[in-house]
Amino acid sequence: MDNQHIIKLVRNNLVHQQLWDDVEEAKLEDTDAWVLRGLPPHKLSNDDPQLDHEWILPIELSQYKPGKLTLELMDKIFSELKCRRVTLGIVNDDGTVVYYFIYKGLHKPKRN
Amino acid sequence: MPKHVPNAKRYKYPLPIHPLDQLPELKLYNPVSWVYWLYCYTFSTNQLPSKIHAEFTHGKHLTIARPDDMRYLWENGFFGTAQLSRSEPTWRKRTMARLGLSEGSTALEHITEKRRIERLRFKQERSQFEAIKLDMRQRGVAEDHILAEERAFLKSLREKEKVLEEEGEVHLREVDEELFGPNEQLIDIEVLELMPVEGIFLTFALPVLEMNVKTLLANLAGDEPTYADIHELCLKYVAYHHYRSHGWCARSGIKFGCDYLLYRRGPPFQHAEYGVKVLEACKPFDTTLFTGAARVLSGARKPFILCYVELQKPESEVLESWRQGRLDKVFRSYKVGEVSYRRWVPGKNRD
Numbered sequence: 021m022d023n024q025h026i027i028k029l030v031r032n033n034l035v036h037q038q039l040w041d042d043v044e045e046a047k048l049e050d051t052d053a054w055v056l057r058g059l060p061p062h063k064l065s066n067d068d069p070q071l072d073h074e075w076i077l078p079i080e081l082s083q084y085k086p087g088k089l090t091l092e093l094m095d096k097i098f099s100e101l102k103c104r105r106v107t108l109g110i111v112n113d114d115g116t117v118v119y120y121f122i123y124k125g126l127h128k129p130k131r132n
Numbered sequence: 133m134p135k136h137v138p139n140a141k142r143y144k145y146p147l148p149i150h151p152l153d154q155l156p157e158l159k160l161y162n163p164v165s166w167v168y169w170l171y172c173y174t175f176s177t178n179q180l181p182s183k184i185h186a187e188f189t190h191g192k193h194l195t196i197a198r199p200d201d202m203r204y205l206w207e208n209g210f211f212g213t214a215q216l217s218r219s220e221p222t223w224r225k226r227t228m229a230r231l232g233l234s235e236g237s238t239a240l241e242h243i244t245e246k247r248r249i250e251r252l253r254f255k256q257e258r259s260q261f262e263a264i265k266l267d268m269r270q271r272g273v274a275e276d277h278i279l280a281e282e283r284a285f286l287k288s289l290r291e292k293e294k295v296l297e298e299e300g301e302v303h304l305r306e307v308d309e310e311l312f313g314p315n316e317q318l319i320d321i322e323v324l325e326l327m328p329v330e331g332i333f334l335t336f337a338l339p340v341l342e343m344n345v346k347t348l349l350a351n352l353a354g355d356e357p358t359y360a361d362i363h364e365l366c367l368k369y370v371a372y373h374h375y376r377s378h379g380w381c382a383r384s385g386i387k388f389g390c391d392y393l394l395y396r397r398g399p400p401f402q403h404a405e406y407g408v409k410v411l412e413a414c415k416p417f418d419t420t421l422f423t424g425a426a427r428v429l430s431g432a433r434k435p436f437i438l439c440y441v442e443l444q445k446p447e448s449e450v451l452e453s454w455r456q457g458r459l460d461k462v463f464r465s466y467k468v469g470e471v472s473y474r475r476w477v478p479g480k481n482r483d
Contacts, residue, residue, distance in 0.1 A: 025191050029215070035307055036223070036321065037216040039230075043307075066255050081386070113192070114384035115213035115325025131259075 021088055023078050027054045030078035030109040033117045034058055042073075050096045053077065056109070064107070065121070067130055075101050076119075078109045098124045139400050146379065146397070148208040148340045152176050183342035184334075186326065188351050194331045195323040199224075202324040210381050210398040211334065212324040217241065219383070219399055223322040227311070231304060233318065254289065261285050327384055328352050328365060329372040336459045337373060346457050353454075359447040362454055367441045370466040371410040374439075382408075388432065389425045391439075406472075407434050413442035413469070426473050436473040441466050 027045055034040040034056065043058035056076040063071050077097065079089060089108075097106055105123045112118065155172050159165040184201045186194055196202055196212065202221045205211040214221035218241055226241060228234035261282070268278050313319050326334070334340040335348055353361045368391065375382045381395040385407050393404035407429040411417060426436040443450070445465035453461035 029190055029193075032321070033216065036227075036311075039305075041305060041307070062249070062252065066252065066259075112384060112386045114327040114330075114386065115193070115195075115215045116384070116386060118386055 021051065021053045021079070021083060021093060023054055023080065023083070026078050026080055026111045027056065029111055030076065030117055031056055033109070034076065048097065048100055050100055051093060053093070053097070055097070055101070055106075065130055067128070075103050075106045076109045077106050078111065081110055081112050084108075084110055094122060143207055143210075143398055143400065145208045146381070147338065148180070148205065148211070148334070149178055149338050150208075152178055180340060184340055186331070186341045186343055189323070192328070192352065194326045194328065194351075196326065197323045199320060202322075205324060205326075205334075205340075210383060210395070211330050212326045213384065214322050214324050216322045218244075221322055221324055224318065224320050228318065231308065231318075253292070257285075257289055257292075329369045332369050332459070333373060333376060337376075345459060349454065349457065349459075357451070357454070359451045362451070363447075366450070366462060366466065367410055367412060370441050370463055370468060371408065371439045373463065374468045375408070385409075388434070389428050390436070393434075394437075403432070404434060406437050408437045408439050410439050410441060413440040413467075422473060423475075426475055430475050438471045438473055440469045440471070442469070 031043055031045060034043050035058075039061050040058040041061070043056055045054060045056055047054050056078065057073055058076070059073050060071070064074060083089060094106070103124075105121050105127075108120045108122060110118050110120065152173070154176065156169055157165065158169045184196060184205065185198065186196050189195050195215075196205065199221070202212070202214065206214075206220050210219070213219045214223060216223040217226075222241060225234070265278060265282070268281070311319055311321065331341065331343075331348055331352070335343055335345055341348075352365060372382055372392065375392065375394055381398045382392045383395065383399070383404070385391050385393045388407050390407040391410045392408040394406040394408060395404050396402060407425065409422075409425060422436070422438070429436045443465060444467055450462055450465050453459075453465075
């Protein structure tokens with residue numbers, strides 16, 4: 021999945037709107053997708069044990085569908101990054117970026 | 133500029149093109165006033181003094197960079213979303229406040245952020261206390277003692293809240309350095325982005341953007357599109373134009389999982405009233421999509437509108453008109469119908 025053209029867009033959103041720290045770009049080895057890694061200003065979910073670096077996968081809304089974002093791709097990403105969750109940074113056509121969590125396997129629902 | 137402009141005045145016009153409302157008074161008994169009125173009427177114009185410059189960045193993202201233009205489009209019909217704000221371009225103001233370059237800001241994002249942090253801290257404290265409470269119960273501590281502890285805990289929370297309100301020190305991050313130009317000036321990196329349908333509306337329906345229709349269409353769908361390439365965009369635009377021309381302020385519905393949100397006047401006045409999903413008429417749909425979107429919207433007290441758009445001409449004819457840049461002919465080939473969808477609970481909806 022080619023997402024290089026939107027990596028800067030999501031990076032700027034994380035750094036200058038969401039105020040994340042040390043945000044870095046990286047290309048995955050197994051696929052042609054790019055990801056971002058950074059430290060949010062506070063825990064993203066109340067159930068997280070502690071504040072930690074997070075992985076972000078930028079994706080355009082038009083790519084957010086079967087055939088582009090596949091389970092196979094997510095599997096590759098999880099096995100390469102060795103992380104608990106990846107956050108999708110979905111770039112809409114109106115200038116907003118919305119973020120959604122993807123966990124590997126089953127995950128206990130968040131307490132409200 | 134005055135500090136506070138009331139919303140009714142700031143957002144007086146629902147669209148970027150204004151009616152001729154600066155005409156002199158017409159006195160029926162005074163023929164000179166008729167001549168003067170006619171003179172003013174003939175020579176006034178509601179065209180913009182200069183059209184707004186827009187360009188494509190990062191591929192298909194249609195953006196506006198001049199701060200005055202961004203503000204104009206926001207204040208006259210709420211067009212576009214600023215890339216680093218919730219919708220209105222407030223990034224510069226927020227960043228100035230964050231870096232201690234201006235007086236405290238009351239941008240909406242600030243208030244929301246503050247409440248969010250308060251809620252988060254409350255939840256953390258609560259879960260800690262609940263662990264203590266559980267422990268006390270297991271050790272067989274008397275209930276009224278636990279209750280007293282709980283009261284003391286809630287009181288301590290309230291005091292912490294007061295301290296939080298007074299906090300607010302400046303913290304410059306390393307990455308913030310990239311925001312300053314050679315003269316130590318804050319660079320405005322925020323741009324306003326228009327949805328493709330807004331771009332079409334502001335060139336084809338209203339002469340606002342300084343971009344011709346052909347360039348716009350070529351950037352949105354390619355130079356030699358097939359009907360499949362333009363189909364989705366046409367459906368979305370026809371629905372968008374339909375609601376705009378009925379006086380609704382339509383904005384993207386991405387945050388609620390639908391296509392558009394309809395506001396009676398605009399985001400600063402009240403919450404959106406409806407969520408709209410644009411569908412192709414006569415094409416079967418997965419009904420779980422409806423229930424999912426409707427459930428999210430009903431949680432925010434918004435009825436869900438299914439907007440069916442039907443093509444009434446052959447596809448080849450529509451495509452030919454598109455290629456000629458005759459958007460009036462393209463969009464006239466569609467018809468709109470709609471259905472409102474609401475979850476009904478027999479025990480609750482008895483009125």
